[in-house]
Amino acid sequence: MTMPRPTGHDVRSRVDAVAEDMLELLAATVRAPSESGWEDRVAGVYADWFAGRGWPVTRQLIGPTGLAEGEPRPEARENLVAWYPRRRGLPCVVLNGHLDVVPAGDEQQWTHPPYSGLRRDGHVHGRGSVDMKGGIAAGLYALAVLEDLGVDLPFDVAVQLVVAEETTGVGTRAAALEVPDPVAALVLEPTDGAIVPISTGLLFFTVDVTGVAAHTSAPWRGVDAFELLIRVREALAEFARKRSASYRHPLFDGVPTAIPFAVGTARAGSWRAAVPDFATMSGRIGLKPGEDPNAVRREVERVLAQFAATDDWLREHPPVVRWDHEGLPGWETPMDSPLVAALRSAQKESAGAELLTGFTAGSDAAFFGSRGIPTAIFGPGEVTKAHAPDESVAEREVVAAAEVLALALARLEVGDG
Secondary structure (H helix, E strand, O other): OOOOOOOHHHHHHHHHHHHHHHHHHHHHHHOOOOEOOOOHHHHHHHHHHHHHHOOOEEEEEOHHHOOOOOOOOOOOOEEEEEEEOOOOOOOEEEEEEEOOEOOOOOHHHOOOOOOOOOEEOOEEEOOOHHHHHHHHHHHHHHHHHHHHOOOOOOOEEEEEEEOOOOOOOHHHHHHOOOOOOOOEEEEOOOOOOOEEEEEOEEEEEEEEEEOEOOEOOOHHHOEOHHHHHHHHHHHHHHHHHHHHHOOOOHHHOOOOOOOOEEEEEEEEOOOOOEOOOEEEEEEEEEEOEOOOHHHHHHHHHHHHHHHHOOOHHHHHOOOEEEEOOOOEOEEEOOOOOHHHHHHHHHHHHHHOOOOEEEEOOOOOHHHHHOOOOOEEEOOOOOHHHOOOOOOEEEHHHHHHHHHHHHHHHHHOOOOOO
16 A cells, blocks of 8 residues: 655654664765765665665666766766666656765865764764765655655656766766656755755856066066966956846845856966966856856857957967866756745745755756756755865754655656656
């Protein structure tokens, strides 16, 4: 006998019963240092968990997919695509999470070893606890709770645990070969427990400027590439400020801009006593939901050309821009879509109020949302703790996320795709 729609009390009681197992799984996966390129260090832990539940799982090596050119170790790295409760041929909802984590960096900056998986003071500590093994644990146990309660969902669920989200995004693109036409996608990135139905996108760029070297005792004999680069950056920043002023959305009211521009690295010259003859910077510029990335690329190139035309040197030696990534498009799912409605209803029952926000960080949600697939991001943990020393996630947040996810999936109504 199945139970089609459990009550909040049913779900809460069952989540509480499995919470310790869920947190132990999270700790075990954090102890597996699955940096990008080495996701196979943790894939087996999840594969064993799926096998223990009896859910069929495909272990998809990325090498044979034809999408892994230039990827390290393609013969060893694999996506996991598990089906809950099995593949029945019903419309499919995707739960997506990534196996890879960023490097730990200087371990001396960590209070606890970065891959300890230590459970202390109500937190699970370690690299990947927030981004995003906490979300994966919550998603897996949300499904386990529904299975334990006998819930018969009117759709199949494909759990995609993918490689390379932190680098190229090839994992989710490859997983789409196994699950080509989902009717909805729920990405388990950390959102501090907020529902995210909208995300701006981004383009990564590098700009190179050339000059003429000269001894710093007579800098006027050279052309300072670094000074030129600073002026180029200001031209791009002004372009970005105008773009920011043109886009407003209520779910981004808490941030200065929804489409950030930032330079992450800059380098100039090769010797302290020489005017630099070369300077370069790399960064990102935001994309509005639905905006054509190629159109923004052309606009950036136009801005650089216009700026170069104002300078005698740059007119003959224009800055060169390179696009370092195919880009992540922005996307938006309507507030009244069944996926967002189910999440809002679940959160109201679980937490007493709904919390919605927009996302300015890149994620694999862009793959789904930009294709018109109803998409939302939801997961435990503060995204500001990701990629930083002393990354940790509060255990209560993982438990709360599992409850919301279970209730939302139990209430989700989908069409035939």
